[in-house]
Amino acid sequence: MTNLSENTVTVGAAPLRADQVLAASQRCVAVRLDPSPEFRARIERGAAFLDRLLAEDGAIYGVTTGYGDSCTVAIPSELVPELPQHLYTFHGCGLGRWLTPEETRAVLITRLNSLAQGFSGVSWELLVQIETLLAEDILPKIPAEGSVGASGDLTPLSYVAAALCGEREVWVKGEFRPTAEVFAERGIRPLRLRPKEGLAIMNGTAVMTALACLALARAEYLAQLSTRMTSLACLALDGNANHFDETLFSVKPHVGMQRVAARIRGDLASGRPPRNENRIQDRYSIRCAPHVIGVLEDALPFLRTTIENELNSANDNPIIDPDGEKVLHGGHFYGGHIAFAMDSLKNLVANLADLMDRQMALLADARFNQGLPANLSGATGPRAAINHGLKALQIALSAWTAEALKGTMPASVFSRSTECHNQDKVSMGTIAARDCLRVLELTEQVAVGLLVAVRQGLALRRARRSVALTETLAAFAAGLEELIPFIDEDRALDGELRALLNALRARQWKLYD
Secondary structure, eight states: OOOGGGTEEEETSSOOOHHHHHHHHTTSSEEEEOOOHHHHHHHHHHHHHHHHHHHTTOOOTTTTBOSGGGGGSBOOGGGGGGHHHHHHHHTOOOEEEEOOHHHHHHHHHHHHHHHTTSOSOOOHHHHHHHHHHHHHTOEEOOEEEOOOSSSOSHHHHHHHHHHHTTOSEEEETTEEEEHHHHHHHHTOOOOOOOTTHHHHHHSSOHHHHHHHHHHHHHHHHHHHHHHHHHHHHHHHTTOOGGGGOHHHHHTSOOHHHHHHHHHHHHHTTTOOOOOOTTOSSOOHHHHTHHHHHHHHHHHHHHHHHHHHHHHTSOOSSSEEETTTTEEEOOOTTOOHHHHHHHHHHHHHHHHHHHHHHHHHHHHHOTTTSSSOOGGGOOOOGGGGGGOOTTHHHHHHHHHHHHHHHHTTSOSTTOOOOBTTTTBOSOOOHHHHHHHHHHHHHHHHHHHHHHHHHHHHHHHHHHHHSOOOOOHHHHHHHHHHHHHSOOOSSOOOOHHHHHHHHHHHHTTOSOOOO
16 A cells, blocks of 8 residues: 555555545545556456356346345346436435535545455446546535445445436535536546446445544544543642552553553653642542543554454445356445444543543532632632633533433444345444544543643642643643633633634644654
């Protein structure tokens, strides 16, 4: 695979990574098909094999038969060319929000990579058309809702198929426009889908897998940010740095947890807070932070492997084996692995929200914050009576956390029998992925609220006594001070919170190696 530093991701040359999907979704890299003759020949062998089967009157599911429970319906030979158009047409019933441009690019490269495995029986021209959409940044207008995750992401991916054929609407430069109009302006010829190509585009896990790739990166960054904020919260609360002792953590060998403890230990190295004379142990949200964050850290490698295995799979039906000259009917469109990964990830991320919410509650409460003012108000003198500091922000964090926790109900256990009981056990993987993104969104909101609190709390602590900071922590704290002015008089914080959210999602802060 071409290195990311070369600003190109080459599909078909080697397995794709989740971080490459992320980079392509943000237009940090270009996407191109492997230009080697060997790769093109591999793709064309599948299409040629299907052509031979059709010429020999072979019965092929979804090519010479109807779809799903209609597989017993034989399609007259003269109508076979029309069948793919009917597939994407009758699936045009999606609702809900539209996938964002970033999400849509991720879907396109994910589907392209699956078809590039060479087991879908598609033409070279189809792959080139998807490559063209990515290169021109012409993005199908895809509704987020309507998939049960098997037989793949049929309804949302029908909007990809239709766009490739010059139908429906696309995002172009921030607005929706008719696809046919945009194609005419750019000199792009609408695709005429060959037999099996409608199924190949739609009958797969591209939407849920693309969203999973994006979710993975956001969760990884949140784990690091919550670690850094635990260090700052420990200082602001006059906490005990010995809770993160290396020997202490050596006796419980969870690698991710140990890594989190080591990061906090490094943050606090030259500014070890004294042990509070009246309290030997800090409360759990400080003392046990490595144990909470560490579960996510330990799970991330497994989740990454699971998601990337799906990313690099042929996941439509039937599978076309041109070398063995076989048409293999199976269920690779079933998104169970992604469903499990997303149900698991949203649980782990929501636990970060809960941890940060508890840290916020400690910082705001004068009974527990070791001498800081109630609600971290910076007002003094008579004006202190009318200023309320972070009282409302603490309430908001509680609301966002509660909603994140509510969103952890696993989607994968809510399988529904659909399509005349042909699809009688389905994965719900796309719903799980959307749920995970919502939990991530809420947890990021909790995180930026806590950023305001730790910035304010540390400033108030340093006004009371000297606090030695490591160079790394001092630089991070100084950066926060530039973004978040000290709060002495009450002010609306929503604008600052939105700016912080943008900074978080742009991964503005370099955290840990």
